[in-house]
Amino acid sequence: MTDAISSLAAISDSHGGFVIDNTQVRAPKHGEVRVRMAAAGVCHTDHQSLQWDGPLVLGHEGAGWIESIGPNVTDLAVGQPVLLNWAIPCGHCLPCQHAHGHLCDRTQGLSPESPSVDSPHTLWRHQAVRRSFNLGTFSQYTLVRASALTRLPEHLALDEACILGCGVMTGVGSAIQSAQVQHGDTVVVLGCGGVGLSVVQGARIAGASTIIALDKRIESLDRASSMGATHTWRITDDGDALEAAAAHVRILTQGRGADHAFEATGSHRLAFAPLKFIRHGGTALQLSGAHGEVSVAMPDFWWDKRYLTPLYGGCHPERDFPKLLRWIDEGQLDVASMVTRRYKLPQLQAAMNDMLSGRNIKGVIVFDQESA
Ligand SMILES: [Zn+2]
Ligand SMILES: [Zn+2]
Numbered sequence: 001m002t003d004a005i006s007s008l009a010a011i012s013d014s015h016g017g018f019v020i021d022n023t024q025v026r027a028p029k030h031g032e033v034r035v036r037m038a039a040a041g042v043c044h045t046d047h048q049s050l051q052w053d054g055p056l057v058l059g060h061e062g063a064g065w066i067e068s069i070g071p072n073v074t075d076l077a078v079g080q081p082v083l084l085n086w087a088i089p090c091g092h093c094l095p096c097q098h099a100h101g102h103l104c105d106r107t108q109g110l111s112p113e114s115p116s117v118d119s120p121h122t123l124w125r126h127q128a129v130r131r132s133f134n135l136g137t138f139s140q141y142t143l144v145r146a147s148a149l150t151r152l153p154e155h156l157a158l159d160e161a162c163i164l165g166c167g168v169m170t171g172v173g174s175a176i177q178s179a180q181v182q183h184g185d186t187v188v189v190l191g192c193g194g195v196g197l198s199v200v201q202g203a204r205i206a207g208a209s210t211i212i213a214l215d216k217r218i219e220s221l222d223r224a225s226s227m228g229a230t231h232t233w234r235i236t237d238d239g240d241a242l243e244a245a246a247a248h249v250r251i252l253t254q255g256r257g258a259d260h261a262f263e264a265t266g267s268h269r270l271a272f273a274p275l276k277f278i279r280h281g282g283t284a285l286q287l288s289g290a291h292g293e294v295s296v297a298m299p300d301f302w303w304d305k306r307y308l309t310p311l312y313g314g315c316h317p318e319r320d321f322p323k324l325l326r327w328i329d330e331g332q333l334d335v336a337s338m339v340t341r342r343y344k345l346p347q348l349q350a351a352m353n354d355m356l357s358g359r360n361i362k363g364v365i366v367f368d369q370e371s372a
Contacts, residue, residue, distance in 0.1 A: 003027035004123070005034070005067075009139035010348050011124055012132075014054035020346050023057065024123040025141045028070030032121075033146050035082060037064040038158035039342075040137035042351045042363045043166050044266055055129050057122060057136030058348075059365070060086045063152060063162040064142075073146045081152040085165045085317050086133035088147050102315045137162075138348060140367055150321040156328070160336045163194070163362045164324055166312075168335060170287060171198020171264065173313015173320060176206050179260045179283050183207030186258040188249055188277040189229070191265030192220040194338060194362045195287055197227050199262045204228030205332050212252060212277075214245050223361065227334060246276040257282060268292050275300040275307065285310060342366050 004024040012018045028034045041061035049058060062084045069076055076082075089101025096104050120128030121143040122136070136142050152161055171194070175181045187203040189196050192215040203211050204227070212231045213224035221232035233248050235241045250257055260283045261274035268290035275284045275296070281304040289309070301307070313320075327333035340360045343351040344367075351363040 005141050007122075007139050007141040008345060009122075009124075009136065010058045010345060011129060012050050012052070012054040012056045012058055014050075014052065014056075016050045018050060018058060018348070020348065021124065023129065023139065025139070025143050026119065026121055026123075028068055028073075028143060029119070030071050031073060031146055032070040032143055033066055033073060033076060033082075033149060034068045034141055034143050035064040035084065035149070036067040036141055037062055037137055037139060037367050038081075039063055039162040039367065040365045041163040041166060042343075042348075042355055042365060044355065045166070046132070046138075047352055047356065049132055055124060057124075057129060057131040057139050057142075059138030060133035060135050061162060061166040062135065062137030062142075063158040063164075064367075066149075067141060069146070076146055076149065076151070081154060081156070081158060081161075082149040083152050083161060083165055083321060084135050084137060084142070084144060085148050085150060085315070085321070086135055087312050087315050087317070088145060089316065099316075100314075102312045138345060138365060140345075150317060153325065153329075156325070157336070159342060159364050159366050160339050161328075162364060163335055163338060164321065167194040167362065168198045168324065168333075168338070169315050169320060170310075170313045171195040171200075172202035172205070172324065172333070173315055174262060174285055174287055174310045175199050175202030175260075177314035177316075177320075178308055178310035179262070179285055181206040181208050181260055184209045185260060186210040186212075186253050188212045188214065188258045188261035188274065189224070190214045190235075190261065190263045190270065190273055190277070191267075191288075192217075192224040192229075193264065193266070193358070196220075196262070196264035197223060197338060197361060199264060199287070200224050200228050201333055203260075205327060210252060210258070212249055212258065217358065223337075226337070242270075242273055242276055249277045253279070256280075259283070260285065262287055264288065268294055272296040272300060272307075275305060278305060280304055282306075283308060338362050339364050344368065
């Protein structure tokens with residue numbers, strides 16, 4: 001490939017593993033931008049993607065600097081810091097026209113002017129290789145559509161901003177867009193990892209008066225308190241732990257239950273648990289993207305309860321990312337405290353292991369700028 005750049009990347013093997021190896025990322029064409037990555041957040045979906053059809057350049061959260069731009073790219077310039085976003089609404093399909101751009105029907109790949117069959121964006125061992133969510137951020141360089149990028153202010157640390165594009169957007173957006181938390185509302189958050197803590201912050205920003213955080217870990221509850229939870233309750237390993245938590249929630253909500261309850265545990269067994277915490281007519285939201293069968297006692301749905309499984313916090317990039325950036329500037333949204341550990345790309349396995357064991361709120365891969 002002419003004008004291709006060599007890029008160290010993590011590539012999945014489709015069987016739960018990956019290799020760190022050199023790839024070639026071609027120069028941007030019409031509507032495309034090549035980005036030099038600064039940092040990339042590690043997400044549970046990255047671990048799941050190790051089983052997807054591969055090989056695949058891993059990673060779908062990140063921030064970096066524009067390295068080169070293709071023809072017909074306006075409003076962007078080489079050297080600018082940018083956030084990468086994996087959901088790119090087309091603006092024309094039925095979901096987009098109904099303000100559901102995050103559910104857009106159209107392919108979100110690279111621009112149609114440069115079909116990857118004729119001109120693969122990335123080569124690995126002389127073969128074309130796909131990039132996770134068309135981003136593939138666990139890589140020194142990536143090639144993306146210009147519309148996948150949001151400009152970042154120069155003063156923002158990219159090893160903190162890099163987590164905005166997935167977990168933070170999902171949590172904050174689920175509170176503000178999907179649940180429409182209002183001033184004075186009561187909110188329960190089950191599971192205080194990266195997504196759950198983002199829900200806590202979103203609910204606080206929306207003006208919720210009572211935010212009850214539930215988790216098994218004391219340190220997670222402490223973090224939730226520091227980010228806006230007004231009450232915490234430790235879930236024990238007892239069989240009736242959820243019922244005990246629900247009873248406590250009712251005490252804190254005048255016997256009714258909360259207006260909204262969010263599940264963000266990553267455990268599909270708890271998919272219906274938020275129904276136990278809400279009042280009649282309240283909203284239960286399941287943010288773990290649960291797979292598999294779960295049974296539920298139908299009285300948990302009584303009466304007029306709504307059950308939502310929001311995708312990506314209803315993300316509308318042009319509307320939502322500027323808001324998140326403004327809230328960071330105003331000190332309302334704390335992403336710095338959510339990045340609890342940084343790793344180099346060759347330590348990706350350790351980053352995944354720490355994520356699976358719950359050691360981090362968010363682990364972040366930082367790229368070696370000297371070698372770039
Ligand atoms: Zn993610
Ligand atoms: Zn669309």
